[in-house]
Amino acid sequence: MNKINKVYVIAASIALMFSMKSNAQIVKAEIRATGLTCSMCSNAINKQLKTLPEVVKVETDLNTNTFTVTLTEGNTLSPKVFKEKVEKAGFFIGTLVLTAKPETITQSTYILVNNNTANGTEIQFQVVDKGYVTEKEFKKLSKSYKNVETYASNNEDDFHIKILN
Numbered sequence: 309m310n311k312i313n314k315v316y317v318i319a320a321s322i323a324l325m326f327s328m329k330s331n332a333q334i335v336k337a338e339i340r341a342t343g344l345t346c347s348m349c350s351n352a353i354n355k356q357l358k359t360l361p362e363v364v365k366v367e368t369d370l371n372t373n374t375f376t377v378t379l380t381e382g383n384t385l386s387p388k389v390f391k392e393k394v395e396k397a398g399f400f401i402g403t404l405v406l407t408a409k410p411e412t413i414t415q416s417t418y419i420l421v422n423n424n425t426a427n428g429t430e431i432q433f434q435v436v437d438k439g440y441v442t443e444k445e446f447k448k449l450s451k452s453y454k455n456v457e458t459y460a461s462n463n464e465d466d467f468h469i470k471i472l473n
Contacts, residue, residue: 336407337377337390343399344373352397387435387467402442404435421453424471433469438462
């Protein structure tokens, strides 16, 4: 293959890579918030979540302080966005369970802490890092995941996950 053909093949490959729509995406987020005392509290979180253009709808269960967020197809959101929005409203995440395409967890930012495997067209997983579970739960999990080197480092761009289905 001559030099011009090599350059053409490389350029075409790069163009194809960037034009392909990624299947790695979060479809739904279930957020249980802590610290809520009234419907006005939940309203503050609801408003923050709805500021994300990728949000299709937010359903609120006041009995469990759970917010179910449905997202647009093709979004590139990470768990960090949900944490930031809940905290901006003045509250904290007690649990964050995400439903996503299986390809999503193959990204380098996701670190699997259990041995479950992803089956099906969508998977459910819980983010188990500090800030995504209660403080009490994090202390318990720190003991359970002491053999996972990266768990204690609290790198905000890595997400330790536990597959639920």
